[in-house]
Amino acid sequence: MDVNEIPTPALLVDATAFEHNVAAMAAALPGPRLRPHVKAFKSTALARRLVEVGHITFCCATPREVVGMAGAGMGEDLLLANETLDPARLHAMATSGARVTAAVDSEATVDAAAAGGIGEVLVDVNVGLPRCGCAPEDAGRIAELARAKGLDVRGVMGYEGHLMNVSDQEERFARVAKAMGRLTAAHELVGGEVISAGGTGTYSTNAAATEIQAGSYTLMDTAYAQMPDLPFQLALSLWCTVIHVSPDGWAVADGGLKALGMDHGNPSVDGGEVLFCSDEHTTFTPDPEQPPTVGDRIRLWPAHVDPTVALHEQMHLVEGDEVVDTWPVDLRGW
Amino acid sequence: MDVNEIPTPALLVDATAFEHNVAAMAAALPGPRLRPHVKAFKSTALARRLVEVGHITFCCATPREVVGMAGAGMGEDLLLANETLDPARLHAMATSGARVTAAVDSEATVDAAAAGGIGEVLVDVNVGLPRCGCAPEDAGRIAELARAKGLDVRGVMGYEGHLMNVSDQEERFARVAKAMGRLTAAHELVGGEVISAGGTGTYSTNAAATEIQAGSYTLMDTAYAQMPDLPFQLALSLWCTVIHVSPDGWAVADGGLKALGMDHGNPSVDGGEVLFCSDEHTTFTPDPEQPPTVGDRIRLWPAHVDPTVALHEQMHLVEGDEVVDTWPVDLRGW
Numbered sequence: 304m305d306v307n308e309i310p311t312p313a314l315l316v317d318a319t320a321f322e323h324n325v326a327a328m329a330a331a332l333p334g335p336r337l338r339p340h341v342k343a344f345k346s347t348a349l350a351r352r353l354v355e356v357g358h359i360t361f362c363c364a365t366p367r368e369v370v371g372m373a374g375a376g377m378g379e380d381l382l383l384a385n386e387t388l389d390p391a392r393l394h395a396m397a398t399s400g401a402r403v404t405a406a407v408d409s410e411a412t413v414d415a416a417a418a419g420g421i422g423e424v425l426v427d428v429n430v431g432l433p434r435c436g437c438a439p440e441d442a443g444r445i446a447e448l449a450r451a452k453g454l455d456v457r458g459v460m461g462y463e464g465h466l467m468n469v470s471d472q473e474e475r476f477a478r479v480a481k482a483m484g485r486l487t488a489a490h491e492l493v494g495g496e497v498i499s500a501g502g503t504g505t506y507s508t509n510a511a512a513t514e515i516q517a518g519s520y521t522l523m524d525t526a527y528a529q530m531p532d533l534p535f536q537l538a539l540s541l542w543c544t545v546i547h548v549s550p551d552g553w554a555v556a557d558g559g560l561k562a563l564g565m566d567h568g569n570p571s572v573d574g575g576e577v578l579f580c581s582d583e584h585t586t587f588t589p590d591p592e593q594p595p596t597v598g599d600r601i602r603l604w605p606a607h608v609d610p611t612v613a614l615h616e617q618m619h620l621v622e623g624d625e626v627v628d629t630w631p632v633d634l635r636g637w
Numbered sequence: 638m639d640v641n642e643i644p645t646p647a648l649l650v651d652a653t654a655f656e657h658n659v660a661a662m663a664a665a666l667p668g669p670r671l672r673p674h675v676k677a678f679k680s681t682a683l684a685r686r687l688v689e690v691g692h693i694t695f696c697c698a699t700p701r702e703v704v705g706m707a708g709a710g711m712g713e714d715l716l717l718a719n720e721t722l723d724p725a726r727l728h729a730m731a732t733s734g735a736r737v738t739a740a741v742d743s744e745a746t747v748d749a750a751a752a753g754g755i756g757e758v759l760v761d762v763n764v765g766l767p768r769c770g771c772a773p774e775d776a777g778r779i780a781e782l783a784r785a786k787g788l789d790v791r792g793v794m795g796y797e798g799h800l801m802n803v804s805d806q807e808e809r810f811a812r813v814a815k816a817m818g819r820l821t822a823a824h825e826l827v828g829g830e831v832i833s834a835g836g837t838g839t840y841s842t843n844a845a846a847t848e849i850q851a852g853s854y855t856l857m858d859t860a861y862a863q864m865p866d867l868p869f870q871l872a873l874s875l876w877c878t879v880i881h882v883s884p885d886g887w888a889v890a891d892g893g894l895k896a897l898g899m900d901h902g903n904p905s906v907d908g909g910e911v912l913f914c915s916d917e918h919t920t921f922t923p924d925p926e927q928p929p930t931v932g933d934r935i936r937l938w939p940a941h942v943d944p945t946v947a948l949h950e951q952m953h954l955v956e957g958d959e960v961v962d963t964w965p966v967d968l969r970g971w
Binding site for chain 2: 311312385386387388389408411433434436438548549550551553555557560561578580581584586596597616636
């Protein structure tokens with residue numbers, strides 16, 4: 304199929320950029336050194352490409368991602384890098400046939416994991432981002448609680464999410480090292496073989512983790528693209544049709560904030576400037592070198608890949624103008 | 638079912654607030670004076686409540702909303718208040734069994750509507766929001782083009798979206814009147830019985846329109862709630878479980894930016910303050926009068942209803958702690 308036959312708005316994945324990103328990361332963090340984060344792409348078809356280059360351990364943010372990955376036959380080692388208290392979902396993960404490890408950071412989350420039939424856990428440690436995770440000095444106690452409930456404690460995890468977009472590499476390196484000091488201190492109290500941390504922004508600056516949780520690198524977004532040292536290319540775009548061209552200088556694309564994650568701001572457009580997004584429209588000033596006409600197709604570049612993908616039922620893999628595959632976004636919801 | 642049995646995150650609709658909103662609008666704009674905008678709620682089950690109070694004409698932003706409303710038996714008079722060039726979707730709407738009217742604002746959109754088998758159109762007029770819509774002085778020409786293609790021109794539409802959140806009522810009234818001056822000028826050139834415009838923010842300040850396109854009033858959001866003269870109550874909340882309570886003063890809910898439209902900013906929490914949203918978390922400082930414990934349920938109040946609903950498969954209608962109905966969000970996508 305030609306890309307111009309795809310109804311818009313729709314997500315395109317540029318095959319060349321995607322394969323570049325996957326290969327670059329697999330070279331830097333081969334096999335289980337990377338635990339790809341499924342939350343970024345929510346697609347078992349995309350995940351299968353990562354298995355093909357040697358990553359067979361995966362990280363998930365929701366029970367649905369875990370159960371879906373298990374159902375697709377990629378359940379060799381799935382980490383729910385998040386806390387849940389939901390008995391039915393814990394049970395669904397525990398009986399999914401996969402090896403499932405869950406994060407715990409409190410007595411309540413330990414009790415829920417044990418009651419739900421989960422066998423293995425990581426102690427989630429706060430490394431500076433004000434979110435989940437126990438204090439480093441409390442990690443040993445959480446591990447003991449877990450072991451007392453019969454859970455196997457594989458180690459620790461911590462997410463330095465507040466440092467993902469620190470653009471200066473040296474500053475990022477220093478701040479990540481400090482954050483990871485908290486995690487390794489916790490690890491000394493907890494034991495186990497796993498120190499799981501990191502993300503696309505810190506994949507090369509986090510020297511403490513035994514495995515890096517990165518997913519956005521596969522598709523990338525304009526926020527991560529602003530970081531000068533990341534070797535990944537923008538692969539994900541929103542394919543739109545121009546439905547209006549104003550004589551006063553703006554044009555309108557038929558994809559808007561219901562097709563784009565907006566928490567990192569507006570998308571970008573090549574050669575022009577996005578003015579604002581409405582529910583089903585993006586108003587932009589076009590590239591003056593290439594004034595559009597109604598019916599033209601254009602690409603918008605999302606500012607944040609994860610919530611953008613979650614708004615779509617599928618992504619189309621394209622090589623030039625040829626659609627070579629269509630990946631269902633089959634892990635949406637909770 | 639008790640509301641505490643619902644897996645989180647999930648959307649709740651407070652039945653009392655919802656029924657208040659529906660009744661208040663039906664009293665102000667009875668029957669076809671209101672053309673409820675389906676884009677706000679994307680649910681045929683919710684739409685059916687509006688039919689029960691007398692609104693049988695509806696407004697849609699996407700072909701899927703039109704086709705879905707037709708399939709659910711609410712196709713008496715459906716307006717696609719948007720331009721599309723997609724032949725397959727135009728054909729699907731035209732053959733849906735519904736009375737379908739589409740917006741047109743250029744020769745290309747007129748040609749597409751005619752080629753797709755659409756029978757009736759409104760000329761979409763720019764009334765000040767830099768988006769779609771022809772210039773008022775061009776509306777007569779567009780109407781002639783449409784009639785020459787055999788299309789029945791029912792009138793004009795224009796959306797004063799840039800004025801929806803002007804909080805001062807007097808200023809809003811004056812600016813809406815000016816915007817509607819553009820629309821009535823266009824209407825004089827176009828003819829027809831319909832002048833379709835407005836939204837929740839201007840439903841009572843738009844005196845020129847023969848029908849108002851409002852949908853958000855049914856569920857409301859914190860952005861619209863800041864407007865002092867709107868008589869509608871917050872009905873939509875994101876039901877979450879507290880999964881972490883930090884000794885340092887914050888707590889974490891298990892719903893984040895993949896469950897909340899973020900283009901209008903963070904959600905709100907009663908008695909506390911939202912610090913930030915992550916993909917699957919919201920970190921907040923809780924109400925000091927009611928410090929939460931892990932496992933508690935809380936409500937987050939979305940800043941923008943339309944994209945929030947579009948992230949969910951269903952909404953639960955609740956009376957107190959009782960879930961009295963569950964509405965599929967069955968009109969998502971395009």
